[in-house]
Amino acid sequence: MKAPIKGGPAEFEVRRQRALGLVGAEPMVSDLLEFLAVVWxxxxxxxxxxxxxxxTQLLTVPFDLDLVSDLIAREHEQATATLGPFAPLASPEVADGFFWSVAEAPIVEGAAAQATVPATWREGSCPICGALPKLSVIAEESGEFMAGAARYLICARCATAWGFGRATCPNCREHHPRWLGIFTNERWPWARVDSCETCKAYIKTFDLRLPGSREVVPLVDDVATLPLDLWAADRGFHAIGSVPSLDPT
Ligand SMILES: [Zn+2]
Ligand SMILES: [Zn+2]
Structure with missing residues (x-):
């Protein structure tokens, strides 16, 4: 069973290609995309x-990262030494957090790529590693994938996609339309911010059914659509699956 979402667990090369394809098109984040292409x-x-x-063979669901902590520590050292000199990072703390996530991803995503998502899982956290979602995706319904669920959450740590209710806040499960908002930008009609007044969280959603979204790789286009995150932050919303990330400003 394979999620119909490009750039899923361990698909680093798919992300790299998309990042390079977006460099010229998104001047505001082109330096960042170039660096992330190197990272991927x-x-x-x-x-x-x-x-x-x-x-990757040691990790079984739910992941116990203590089993691979020594290797992750060595990978962290190597990632910092190799990529550090090229990184446009905001602070040493942000850099360090970022390199930890860079170091663990090939291991954690490699294991996630071999894991099976329970078809009935509809929680707000990842069924494979337990982390919070980074993004949300609306895709064509598929009879083969997750019992026809049309909205998926994508894990901030292992990139696994799992089904979740369309009009529900993944953070607090608010589902009254009065408290749920949508913000879009005409530049990326297939991307939007889904915000929740109840818990002041937001998640970015990519609607891959809309025209122009065919090439979208959510974990890469997330970077390209940074102004949507700035809009949400300006209004006091925080991202649900905040993981250490690069700050291009
Ligand atoms: Zn996960
Ligand atoms: Zn909420």
Whole structure:
């Protein structure tokens, strides 16, 4: 069973290609996309390392990352040394957090790529690793994938996609339309902010049924649509699955 969403668990090369394709089109974040393309290329290479592949076999659902913590620590050292000099990072703390996530992804996503998402799972956290969602995607319904659910959440840590209710806040489960808002920008009609007044959280949603979204790789286009996040932050909303990330400003 494979999620119909590009750039899923361990698909680093798909992300790298999309990032390079967006560099010229999105001047505001082109430096960041160029750097992330290097990062995804690096992760693709680490994913084929024998020790990393071995570690992906150790993780069974739910993931116990203590089992692979020594390897992640070594990968963190290597990622920092290799990529650090090129990173447009805001602060040492942000840089360090970012490199930890870079280091663990080939292991955690590699294991997630082999795991099976329970078809009935409709929680607000990842069924494979337990982390919060980074993004939400609306895709064509598929009889083969997740019992026809049309909205998926994408894990901030392992990129797994799982089904979730369309008009419900993944953070607090508010579902009254009065408290749920949508913000769009005409530049990316297929991307929007789904905000919740009840808990002041937001999640970015990509509607992959809309024209112009055919090439979208959600985890990459998330970076390209940064102004949507700025809009949400200006209004006091916080991202649900905030993980250490790069600040291009
Ligand atoms: Zn996960
Ligand atoms: Zn909420």
């Amino acid at each position: 290329g690096y992760q693709q290479e680490r994913a084929s390392n024998a020790k990393v592949r071995e570690a």
